[in-house]
Amino acid sequence: MLNTETLGSGPDLVFLHGLFGAGDNWKSIARSLSDHYRIHLIDLPNHGRSAWVNDPSYPAIANIVEHWIDQQDITSYRLLGHSMGGKIAMQMALNAHAQRIEKLIVVDIAPKFYPPHHQDIFKALNTIDLNLYQDRQSVEAQLAPWVEDQGIRQFLLKSLYKKDGVLNWRFNYPILEQHYDEIAQAPTMNEPFRQPTLFIKGMNSQYISAEDQPQINALFPYAQAKLIEGAGHWPHAEKPNVFLKIIEKFLN
Structure with a gap:
């Protein structure tokens, strides 16, 4: 059901892309990390070369990704999600079965509802x-x-x-x-995610605001935040070297 690409070796690191994207969007970042991590670039359902499904809600997609991880016999992993993929990553981390996620990176998205803007x-x-x-x-x-x-x-x-x-x-x-209304929704919570979490925001992006901080702290009590100057909603593409340094330091 899921089309994926794996490169490198080491601890497992799973990437989840944003709306209208594909795993390949993260190829250059993945290559830079592949000497130290086994990277899994996933085409999310209804994207890339993965299967099309009728339910794109976050619980449904999170279950599909978790099932794929089960099939790979991955017992612990680090998880990075951008935009829509960040909401799916948060959904996975807030599930009752989140114990396998060692570290979480959320790129330029908050755990909240967003008014339609596509x-x-x-x-x-x-x-x-x-x-x-x-x-x-x-x-x-x-x-x-x-x-x-x-x-x-x-x-x-x-x-x-x-x-x-x-x-x-x-x-x-x-x-x-x-199903855009479901994509606009916040992830749903079973319990807070009590592992190291990093929120990365492009300074020119409006997706995360100061008003989101209380909700982020409630759901992710061990969260830290990094701002990338001169970047918008795609900081990994706009400032790749700065982005890499930030996530390498966090992952290490």
Whole structure:
């Protein structure tokens, strides 16, 4: 059900990507850590090359990822999640079966509900008829009126592929849109996660605010936070060297 890539050797470190992404988004960071860790890059359900499912709620996806970890006979691991993947990682850590997670890294997301803010992307995906186009450049031109940020357009286009001569998206955007309210929700809690936790925020990002601190402290009593200057919602892509130093120090 899950498409994954494993590289390196050492203690297990699992990566969970964000909405519209794929495990491959984290390849360069994973390579940099692979001398010291066995990295697992997971395509979450409805993304990348993993299976499409009808229930993208955080408890459901967390169960799928935990089942995969069981199948690998991984008895303890470190867990990193970005954005939507960060919420899934928090869901896993707040489960009653979180004892195997030794350390948790949450990248630029808080354990809270977020108002809808991907409507323009969904409008674009619903509007563009991929049968009419043959290459990424043509599709990007169609995305541009809806998605002004070129970086976000390039990010989306990483999930465009050709099958039998026809372009397709790897992410299951109809289900993601239909269940967007569930993706916007906070993770649910069984009990606080009492292991070392690191929240990383891009200083230019609005996803984590000072008002989130009490909730973070309640759910993750051993949490610390790091700010990355000059970075937004993708600090690992915008400031990779700074990001790497921060997580290496925390993991060690």
